[in-house]
Amino acid sequence: MSPSPPGFALDKSGEETILRLRGDWTVATLHYVERELSGVRLPSGAGIDVSGLGRIDTAGAFLIDRLVREGGETPPRLIGEHASAASLIAQVHAVSDPAAPPKVTPNGLIEMLERVGRGTEAFVRELIATLAFLGETVSTIVRLCAQPWKMRWTSIVAVMEEAGLNAMPIVAFLSFFVGMVVAYIGATTLSDFDLEIYTVELIGYSMLREFGVVLTGIVLAGRTNSSFTAQIGTMKMRQEIDAMQTLGLKPMEVLVAPRVLAMVVMTPILAFVATMAGIAGGIVVGWTSLDINPGLFIERLRTSVPLDQFWIGMSKAPVFGLVVALIACRQGLLTGGSVQSLGHRTTTSVVQAIFAIIVLDAMFAIFYMELGI
Known part of the structure; x- marks a missing residue:
């Protein structure tokens, strides 16, 4: 049976936010959603609907747990029934639960320079990728x-x-x-x-x-x-x-x-x-x-x-x-x-x-x- 590509949808209905998962979340399929998932920020108290989830392994559980930690929710609040999602996510959460990091006093100048550096790096990467796409397009049209x-x-x-x-x-x-x-x-x-x-x-x-x-x-x-x-x-x-x-x-x-x-x-x-x-x-x-x-x-x-x-x-x-x-x-x-x-x-x-x-x-x-x- 071929793996089903993973997917997700962020449902913001009313005052509750739910991340609905679908497809197989395994090490072989996570590359389909890892890039898009990195831009998602879950608010504290958000739920995760696993009723549409297919197969899942520890790699998928770790990715879900990391997303929940970034939103401040611990442990994850799961919605729906799944054979192994709850136990796997709980195990990953228990193993990867780090000690509270030391509180760092923010430095406005350093943060500003960091944002400028990241923005410049992203701009250069985007420019190079666009030029590469231009070259591919021109070669296709010439052919x-x-x-x-x-x-x-x-x-x-x-x-x-x-x-x-x-x-x-x-x-x-x-x-x-x-x-x-x-x-x-x-x-x-x-x-x-x-x-x-x-x-x-x-x-x-x-x-x-x-x-x-x-x-x-x-x-x-x-x-x-x-x-x-x-x-x-x-x-x-x-x-x-x-x-x-x-x-x-x-x-x-x-x-x-x-x-x-x-x-x-x-x-x-x-x-x-x-x-x-x-x-x-x-x-x-x-x-x-x-x-x-x-x-x-x-x-x-x-x-x-x-x-x-x-x-x-x-x-x-x-x-x-x-x-x-x-x-x-x-x-x-x-x-x-x-x-x-x-x-x-x-x-x-x-x-x-x-x-x-x-x-x-x-x-x-x-x-x-x-x-x-």
């Missing part, structure tokens, strides 16, 4: 391009519609009003110097070079990124990815590559729409508040703002699309077997994507400044 009959065109087109075409209204709507805000700010500031006409240049440079593509990336990070992570994470929770691998299908080819290719293609299109919508918002403000008719606005924009500003903005779009899809897919594949893990990975995915877009945009700005563009 698929060399073997186009293996490319899943239906999946690519479906993702392009879901993540690109369906996101176009909200991207255009948001960029239109941001363009209006920038135009109003420019008009208010420049009116003190009787230079309201230069609002056209302000709108042109800001929307073509920065705001259009950055707003697109942020919207995709909040909308599409979370969707990709939730989709892949749900498949991971339901063990659909394990079944896929059993059938000989590679998750990188089936799940990751179509999403990455679709985002790389659709992000420049969305950035173009966002840029045009932002300029349209500036035209509306110029027409209604500054008496600059649309024809004059467009003509001055054409003559005063170089075309290379448009290409600078468009050059960022594929990179932003690649980063958003890459982070979303990686966090989805890292999802554990619990709902808490799915929520944590989705939140992490969105935060990382927005952070990466802002940092990459700053790096692009420094790069183009050094080139004198």
Whole structure:
């Protein structure tokens, strides 16, 4: 009989917290949940439901006892019936019961330095793992391009519609009003110097070079990124990815590559729409508040703002699309077997994507400044 993968769920109903266990908690299966379980903190008085527990050995009992000790509960309060869980956990608890550690007076500076060090170490590890995933993704896409009959065109087109075409209204709507805000700010500031006409240049440079593509990336990070992570994470929770691998299908080819290719293609299109919508918002403000008719606005924009500003903005779009899809897919594949893990990975995915877009945009700005563009 093959072992059943372990799992758990933290049930916070009312004032009582219960950790419900399921599957086999043995030395051969604990690696499935040990990482997710390390992030769980049980409050004092929490119960552990063992009615859904399968097989358990001393390794599983030790892991449960350690979790209970961290919450301050001693001995563990078990709920439900199980043939050997209560006795094993009691034996492990009696053997590993340590003497009370000496009370250490906290040092604020040392704790702060420790947290900074741990955060830096975690950041470096995450960066290295993301770069490794990027390399694996690029190699997979190159292999698929060399073997186009293996490319899943239906999946690519479906993702392009879901993540690109369906996101176009909200991207255009948001960029239109941001363009209006920038135009109003420019008009208010420049009116003190009787230079309201230069609002056209302000709108042109800001929307073509920065705001259009950055707003697109942020919207995709909040909308599409979370969707990709939730989709892949749900498949991971339901063990659909394990079944896929059993059938000989590679998750990188089936799940990751179509999403990455679709985002790389659709992000420049969305950035173009966002840029045009932002300029349209500036035209509306110029027409209604500054008496600059649309024809004059467009003509001055054409003559005063170089075309290379448009290409600078468009050059960022594929990179932003690649980063958003890459982070979303990686966090989805890292999802554990619990709902808490799915929520944590989705939140992490969105935060990382927005952070990466802002940092990459700053790096692009420094790069183009050094080139004198």
